[in-house]
Amino acid sequence: MKHQQIDQYAASLPPDKRASVYGGTKSGYDARLRALNTSYTAPDNLRRLAGRIKQHAIENLDTYLPQVEARMLANGVKVHWALDGDEACGHVHRIMEERGAKKMVKAKTMVSEEIHLANYLEKRGMECLETDLGEFIIQIDHDHPSHIVKPIIHKNRREIAASFEREGLGAYNDDPEVITARARQFLRHKYLAADVGLSGANFVSAESGRIVLVTNEGNSRFSIAATKVHIALVGIEKIVPRDRDLGLLLNLLARSATGQQLTSYTEFISGPRTANQPDGPEEMHVIFVDNGRTRVLADDCRPILRCIRCSACLNVCPVYRQTSGHAYRAVYPGPVGAVLSPLLAGDKFPEMADLPKASTLCGACNEVCPVDIPIPDLLLRLRDRGKQVGSKAAAAATPPMGAFGTLAASPALWKVVMKTGGLSALYPTFLMPAAGKTWVRTRGMPKWRGGKFRAWMKDRRAKTKPLEK
Amino acid sequence: MGTSRETILKRTADALAPLKERAAYPDFNDSVAVMPALDRAGDLWAIFSERAKLVHGTPLSGSPAVLANWLREKNHARGYCDPALLPQFGEALAAAGCEVETAFDRARVDDYQFGITRAEAAIAETGTLVLTDGSTSSRLAALAPWTHVAVLKREQIFADVATAVASLPADPNVIWCTGPSRTADVEGILIEGVHGPGVQVAFLLE
Structure with a gap:
């Protein structure tokens, strides 16, 4: 088979x-x-409520997309739209070129995986460094994430220690504490040297234009604190109608993903830094990505959005x-x-x-x-x-269903086969295919019982008297 | 430039046009996801402290000298202090032998053992600190040093997440920190202090 x-x-x-x-x-x-x-x-009630909010949001994207765009523009955010991965990568590349930027630090975003952003930028001579510990290890190993929240769920500490040694991040040591400390030391200087910080978005509020990011490591916070440009890649289905929806959704997201009440860092970002703030981006870009999502929206499988x-x-x-x-x-x-x-x-x-x-x-x-x-x-x-x-x-x-299909589609043929099926007991075993021979070597063929249901049904009808008035 | 925008909006409208009925926005109370066990009328600092400890946060309270001595005990001798807090904390920090700078020099990121900044607010329900661009004098100083101290006043504590969401400040950078920076990427083992602070202190100034 x-x-x-x-x-x-x-x-x-x-x-x-x-x-x-x-x-x-x-x-x-x-x-x-x-x-x-x-x-x-009653956590199930919360799940159902959250489902209804999100279903409402995706079924009203035609209202919410222009609304969120208008809010973002009012907040001083530059908004871009990308039909597919190439166009989204192109936007990122152009924004970087316009700033003369060469180095990007990247917080975990599934959309960037979807559009192969790192590959696109590296081919054009730009550095694109993953900062989430798991994603960083994936990157140095030229591997792919195998889980949405725990990207290196398939790796053990010995493999990671060997990768770190190979990359010149210290002598072999497979203590997770040491691995993490080395990544901390290496990556913080990368953040500070980078020009652009890239993030995704877990939620976007149509009401306020805030994008919400959650990370446990604080890597997106660092990316948006150390660099001068923030770019957020956002799938169009991430929109929620109002800020108030976020209370429920954040509570459910953290508990469902990692069993936390809240993720360590929950960020509500609505624009570049304020004038009195010394750290952080001078400009913020949001790229709304379709890449097949409007097709899913037109499909009766749209609840997946x-x-x-x-x-x-x-x-x-x-x-x-x-x-x-x-x-x-x-x-x-x-x-x-x-x-x-x-x-x-x-x-x-x-x-x-x-x-x-x-x-x-x-x-x-x-x-x-x-x-x-x-x-x-x-x-x-x-x-x-x-x-x-x-x-x-x-x-x-x-298994092929052709013969059964023909039988089942014709009541007369079905009747004939059910009546005459008993003859199959006469089928000589030496003519059987190999699998059949193996079967009958240790077991007998079951007794044919075809047609019994029809007989029973007819009999039952005859015996059932109509109800008297 | 506008073409992809128009196309996406058109595709969205076309995708939704055949729906006879759109799902309505459900009716619900803001506090629907507040944990029922929370005593919203209780001492919010006490609740905050209890919850912060559950996520390995470090709640402290008292005078500036309490904080200065705590830093000294941790062998923290060099750090950053929000210039607006210096008039209150400067003397105590100096007395405890802690040197502070009021500008964060990113070229010497490894020199800072702690950063003291102001919190915008806190959330009792989850032991969360709220930082903003407006209140937190340097994003990096609140993030890069091993120990971050967020200074807080009693009246700044929200009871729960729902109230904090309803009161999100008009600031482009609102950050909720619930415990230290952490990861469990390596074999699911919890390690604290990945990119951000390994020790997250909430200091109630009294």
């Missing part, structure tokens, strides 16, 4: 990687559960836990990725159409989602679509 790519990847995953991924996701899952249940008596990238669905998913994020072959792994990646792929949907099948449909992703996205329903819709577009990837590992 043909296997799906994700099965093959999982089968070849070294045991220590699987253990790292399993341990990391399990602890994330436990932390989330503890945080939500100790804080709230509610996603706030907390990773709770990755942590709980029995498939993710066994396969790791790299098995999903895209920037967004796990259940959310299995929905979002095929949709964002556009014309290349058939290449990603197997991802929605990499799910047990157990529903756990929906149960933990802080914005209550019905992920299993969306996966089913995409499975169906995979079949409709005749994607080979979506069909892998599905």
